[in-house]
Amino acid sequence: MTERKPAGVSFETWIDRQIREAQERGEFEDLPGAGKPLRGLSEPHDELWWVKEKVRREEGTVLPPTLQLRKDAAAAREAAARAGSEEEVRRILEEINAEIVDAIRKPRSGPPLNLMPFDVEHVVAEWRAGR
Template identity: 85%
Template sequence: MTERKPAGVGFETWVERQIREAQERGEFDDLPGSGKPLSGLGEPHDELWWINEKVRREEGTALPPTLLLRKEAAAAREAAGRARTEEEVRAIIGAINARIVDAIRKPMSGPPLNLMPFDVEHVVARWRER
């Protein structure tokens, strides 16, 4: 759409013509979400909807380091629950505990970490119960 609006033609008329011609050429046919309802139409208005959508799409890659570590700690706890051996549980919890201790010693950017190392014996005991 590098064409300039001709003199004497209303802006709205010119834009509508550009859109109609693009539709006729099929330029809108294979867009993502084509034929699907717009998401969030029934939800209350949120001024930051685009930020929330971006964070959801990127699955947390844009999170501050402290929040990423919290997410990794939760994933490590779940992985320990699925481990096959006690040694594997201890290795998973030991690795995340080392990262947590390092983050406590050298504070990271972002909101407070609010995370303490896991009690390895407690996690192992819960693993044995399963």
């Protein structure tokens, strides 16, 4: 919408007109959730409900980058332990190590990273011993 509010017209009148014209054009028809009750009306008020809903809907994370990298590193270590081959273990660890080294060179926001690259040979030896 590029139309500006005309001088001398109250915002309420101008906005009401914009909404009415959009309804007449059918721009509000077939919206997702049309005709369904609003979720969360019976729940306690939460000022950040819309942020939490957006994160849930987009399957995002609210972790600071350093904490997310720690989480990714732990997941990589678990994935390496379940890997089907030594090559897969090495690939998983090399990918996460590259991210860790990048984060050490170019610090990310959040609490201190406190993470060092994995010793690939040590983890591969552990993987072999578990087989």
